[in-house]
Amino acid sequence: MHADQVDVGPADVAGLIAAQFPQWRDRPVRPVTSHGTVNALFRLGDDLVARFPLRPGAASDRRDELAHEQGQARWLAAHLPLAVPEPLALGAPGAGYDGWWAVYRWIPGETASQHTVGDPGAFARELAGFVTALHAVDTGGRTWNGVTRGGPLAAQDDDVQRALAQSTHLLDTVRLAGIWAQCRDADPAPADVWIHADLMPGNLLVRDGRLVAVIDLETVCVGDPAFDLMPAWNLLPAAARDVYRQALGVDDAAWARGIGSAIVQAIVALPYYVDTNPVMAATARHTLTAILG
Template identity: 65%
Template structure:
């Protein structure tokens, strides 16, 4: 999927585990099928999942980001009504893999992108409950720091217009451009910034018995505009569930419109980038943009 992607094998992972965490060496290592775009996943026995960045680096910034993600997971766990990843360890670079990696407790559940939960009002309310709890966490005065999602929409204008210009063969870019302009004209976020997940994609939502069981992949968690966490309204939910999600969150018209804008930002970038390399991500992007067009 990425020009600088490193493909790590189960044998390499098993050797790294044996060298760095000998207490786990008796457990089998097997890859986990995933359509994610950031990490390769491997399961160690029944209780542990390892996350290997697809674009590893010895740059201290990557290590800092992985440490931060684990710290955030510990902080969030006490405040939300469903499970989030539980950190176990931080792995070091080794033979066959040039970068740090992480270990978490395995969470049982199926990814929402392979299930028919998009029309479920119960699932929409479950997700809204997670989002409300996350948004209510104390920020201690933090504000959006200029990185990641969560800032003013206009900071993504050049990116969106470039993606639209290269996607006319994939979607109705003329209508999307009009909707995007309307989103840009929406009053900006003026209240205090809140904690946001910022990557509520279907693949990051785990389901058991039709209900939300866990929210995973906390690497994009940030402080910023709560509208970013409205993206599932378009990337997963049908019209009825989308209305349920909005009502459960109680957001005003301006916040909802900015959420639509963030759905466009994510999807119009993902569609051309993954159209040939990750069909699941590309299909999610198409579904998102189709919902935006139908709803707009």
């Protein structure tokens, strides 16, 4: 998927585990089929999962990033009504993989889709409950840092315009450009809050049709709460979309920014992954089709 992607295999993982975490050396290592774009996943026995960034980094700042992500996951877990990843260890560069990596507790479940979600309206309310709790966590006065997701949509305009130009053969980019312009210029958020910023279907886990966990917290940051409206278009059907909006009490300006944030994610992903990650590209098409109506 990425020009600088590094592949790691089960034998490499087993060797790293044996060398760095001998208490887990007897656990069978199995790759996890995933359509994610950031990490390669490997089950360690039944209850652990190792995460290896596809773009590894061996420098100390990469270690600090993963350690920060793990600390943030531990802290947020106490404030949220659903399960989130539980960090257990941080692995170092070694034979077969020149980068920092992490081990988490495995959360059983299926990724959310029209086939795994039971009652979409109930699912929308469950997800809204999670989002409401996350947005209510004290930011300690923090605001958007100018780097992460969750900033003004206008800052993404160059990327969106470039992706629109690359996607003229894939969808109605003329109509989409008009919608984007309206969303980009919507009123700004009254306040920044903690946001997940990557509520894609693959990051929402379902058991027996119910939402049970939200994973992949590396994008969690302080920013515009409208960025967590993306499931309204990347997953939920129209009726449940309205339920989600009502449960979150979203006004027209925030809804427009939510549409804009969904456009940013989907239109940039579509031409990039159209040939390398069909599932990600299909999700992007679904999102943009829902927005186009």
